[in-house]
Amino acid sequence: MAEKPRSHGLKKVRLSARPRDLMAETARPGAWEARVITLFPQAFPGVLGESLTGRALKDGLWSLTPIDLRPFGEGRHRNVDDTPAGGGAGMVLRADVLSRALDAAAEGIRPGADWPVIYLSPRGRPFTQQDARRLTRAEGVTLLCGRFEGVDERVLEEYAIEEVSIGDFILTGGEIAAQALIDATVRLLPNVLGNQASTEEESFSDGLLEHPQYTRPATWRGRSIPEILTSGHHGEIARWRRRMREELTRKRRPDLWRAYLEAERKQKE
Numbered sequence: 001m002a003e004k005p006r007s008h009g010l011k012k013v014r015l016s017a018r019p020r021d022l023m024a025e026t027a028r029p030g031a032w033e034a035r036v037i038t039l040f041p042q043a044f045p046g047v048l049g050e051s052l053t054g055r056a057l058k059d060g061l062w063s064l065t066p067i068d069l070r071p072f073g074e075g076r077h078r079n080v081d082d083t084p085a086g087g088g089a090g091m092v093l094r095a096d097v098l099s100r101a102l103d104a105a106a107e108g109i110r111p112g113a114d115w116p117v118i119y120l121s122p123r124g125r126p127f128t129q130q131d132a133r134r135l136t137r138a139e140g141v142t143l144l145c146g147r148f149e150g151v152d153e154r155v156l157e158e159y160a161i162e163e164v165s166i167g168d169f170i171l172t173g174g175e176i177a178a179q180a181l182i183d184a185t186v187r188l189l190p191n192v193l194g195n196q197a198s199t200e201e202e203s204f205s206d207g208l209l210e211h212p213q214y215t216r217p218a219t220w221r222g223r224s225i226p227e228i229l230t231s232g233h234h235g236e237i238a239r240w241r242r243r244m245r246e247e248l249t250r251k252r253r254p255d256l257w258r259a260y261l262e263a264e265r266k267q268k269e
């Protein structure tokens with residue numbers, strides 16, 4: 001009998017190295033985990049598989065479990081949505097279908113575990129850097145990605161699901177929002193960023209936007225790097241950066257600036 005063509009074997013190897021396997025099987029015990037309920041599990045890890053978050057995923061510093069919503073659908077066609085009660089455009093994800101997926105997503109999570117369940121939604125509380133920090137302290141998070149017009153309200157009530165928005169605009173689905181939330185959280189996990197100090201000075205960490213950054217060449221199209229930055233006076237550089245951060249925040253984000261002044265005032269009291 002003829003030997004099997006070599007390419008079959010190779011194919012197998014490639015199959016077993018799918019991102020999916022990397023996502024679920026290499027995590028260290030107790031590593032922070034994101035479970036994502038989605039109609040598009042193949043959209044994960046997506047950009048999270050690149051650069052620092054991707055390296056950390058491969059190193060098992062966190063894990064990602066996409067949960068396909070489709071198999072929890074109704075009937076032969078695994079329908080997951082239906083028309084909105086009361087009429088109107090679009091479709092709504094069904095509460096019964098979502099609850100089956102949510103129950104499956106809860107498997108293996110210790111009762112009483114610090115493990116928020118979040119529905120990505122433009123109606124939600126705006127996601128902030130503090131939320132990302134808060135999520136790093138949880139054991140993991142379950143994210144529900146909506147599609148179409150969103151999800152049946154009853155499932156949000158029944159499961160006490162938090163609604164979180166990534167901004168005042170409408171996306172087609174929750175997947176990009178979920179990836180944004182995961183990215184912001186994972187980079188704050190211990191040992192994910194090479195340089196931990198860089199998360200302490202960046203925008204929002206203390207309520208201010210970041211100062212301008214420069215690198216070589218020293219002069220580019222007739223523009224020079226501010227002299228102070230090449231002076232070697234660390235104290236003066238720190239003061240200059242502070243001043244720039246305050247100016248930028250005051251000009252661009254009066255809302256953050258007010259909150260910053262208020263926090264400073266309280267600290268002095």
Ligand code: SAH
Pocket residue numbers: 119120121122123144145146147148149150151164165166167168169170171172173174175177
């Ligand atoms: N009809 C809804 C929008 C649905 S958009 C409304 O007007 O509120 C489809 C899905 O995309 C949502 O269910 C949600 O999961 C996701 N989505 C859209 N915009 C988002 C945002 N700004 N933040 C987080 N998720 C968002």
